[in-house]
Amino acid sequence: MKLNWFSPLPPAKSEIAHYTARLLPVLAAHAEITLWSDRTEFDTELKKYAEVRCYRPEHIPWVDLNRSDMCVYHMGNSAHFHSSIWQVSRRHPGVVILHDTSLHHLFVEFYWDQLEDPHQYLAQMEYYYGEAGRRDASEFYMGTAHDIYYMAKQYPLTLLAVGNALGVLVHTQGAFEIIKHAGCQPVAYAPLPFAGEPRPPRHQSLKSLSESNVALCRLIVFGFIGDNRRLDTLLDALAGLPARNRFHLNVYGQISNEDSLRAKIYALGLDELVTLHGFVTEAELDAALATAHLAINLRYPSMGEASASQLRIWSYALPSLVTQVDWYATLPDDAVAFVRVEHEVEDIQAHLNAFLNEPARFDAMGKRGRQLLEEHHAPETYVQSLMNVVAAAQDYRPHAAFFKLAQKTGQDMSEWMTPAAFDRAREKVAGEIAAL
């Protein structure tokens, strides 16, 4: 089996890049993999498991794609990492692994900024959401109404990402419910994989934290820190906590509005309790996770993703706070501590206090997370699911061609036939296409 794998690659600052790097050793045991990247820089370690090729969407060696058994395209919500991949997938159908279901950000960036063609954006909005979609999109583009979060929630444009796919693999049950009836291609759900590597024991047990009134509880937030990571809210909660001096918050990763965040930290008097580390190496982040006591992994709004960060947190048997939405809301309540969207500050403070008073419960929470990771997120199981989708997609491939033919024929017929004649002819044509 030969697979072409279109994905961001390390050192790209993308969780999907890390996902590919972690999965590759297992994947390479099942198939001959060629990694395709639209960047020239990539981690050379990857070459131990796969050939790496660079491409530009306007110059694709179609022969090489046609020679493989299947192309696998990773779709996430960033045009920076995924617009090239999407462009290739539109011309050469394959399996789409959908990391986010809400992709409006991707298409806004692609059509507005990269292509500089808002008309195509409006046309797509009309195609998928009708007149109402086009109207809202127009107002959004003109800046007269709606923001990106409204548009992303109302009009996720998921089908624009998977409409041409021969098969789709998703990582959340919610995404599966959205996609499964959207088209005729096979759709499968498999929990996001994460290799639960053996981790060194924690440097300080949680129990001892409660016994000492001075020991510092290390909180950790990591990843790409945008508004939806709720860092502002976390700072508000920490600032209002009487026992705040028992905590130190470490933030790792690129921050979208770092200046205003620093100003807020200073304004709240938290500058001794919060450290912004910025982007660090994987090894540094691993070291930080190994010594952290509690992870804060809030997301609101979410893009429908399953969180690789959450799996990474569990790999360290770290307890964590998560927002009770979408995929996060489906997690067992003994493996995470939920923060309700409407009661963020209140819930965060309650959990931080509980962390000090009931360390055993949080210790158990972290261990339960680790157990779930090992039971449900094994890479080997994930790869098997992926191979099943690839096989189903291969079977579906000729049918996808016939469906496109049906669509094209129907459109053509509707342009010159009367409605009554079209209705009569449509059945016959559909029957003959089905016979093919």
Add this chain to the structure above:
Amino acid sequence: MRILIATTQVPFVSGGAETLAQGLCDALRFAGHEAEIVAVPFKWYPPETILDHMLACRLLDLTESAGTNVDLLIGLKFPAYLIPHPNKVLWILHQHRAAYELWEHPLGDLIHAPDGVQIRDAIRHADRQIIPDAKAIFALSRNVAERLERFCGIQATPLYAPVPHAEKFYCASAEEYLFYPSRLSRAKRQSLVLEALSLCRQSVRVRFAGAAEQPAYLEEIRTEAERLGVHERVEWLGTVTEEDKWRLYAHALGVIFPPVDEDYGYVTLEAMLSAKPVITCADSGGTLEFVRPEESGLIAEPTPESLAAAMDYVWENRNHAKLWGEAGRRHYHNLNVTWPETVRRLLS
């Protein structure tokens, strides 16, 4: 019976398939049947167009014409052989080769399309679904039958086509040339012959008859002949009349025919009828069903060196050439490839 022969037509291009269809039509009429050719125009690029044409064929209703039943449909070529009919017999000249044995071949074009593999799979799927609907499935040669079985798991009976106007071919005194009659195209490999010619030790001359499949190709190949320094030893006759063709065969020292994986190869049989030895290549497909090495001709490796050696041999060993040619003619007659027999088998 009222019989329709369903085939495809590439406007402005004519070759063996058109000759066969007309021959079959004439033979059916001679046998007392009403027969007509229905030729569906075919364009294969961009690749999505292929599916359009497949659907167009499926939507055709040839069960009746002007109020009277069509008793039998004989399908010859893709996608015309997809036309539905309750009493259909297939005599497959070839499938859409770019989706099969030419998929990864340098001559294949479909693999270069962005959605090439999807179109390929759609063609294969349709063939597998619809070909078995026929009451009987024949293939033009063992080569075509083997491809059908290899790729589609469908068995077909080889049924050779008679050479049109077989009685007109004759043998005369050999003159100083090898004859290569075929349309000029990469698949026919006239370029390989030119390269071989440049390596010949003997003063071999070649006469090429046939029009270029694409006008630019003639210019390309003429330039190639000049580059190789063989242009004074070749003649480009273009399209010739049937009479000229028979004469050119008759006076040739031998016939050279090294195409890539030919479906059948009328040229081979025409050479045999003219009692001329055939020089072909080991990957030339259908020709190998007839040429017996060192009995009726030579089979070279598809390299300029090997082909040159074969051309030199025939040029130098005229007695062998004569004997091989005569053996080829006997072999042809032993095959009993006649229109009455072909019609009998198709209608049986």
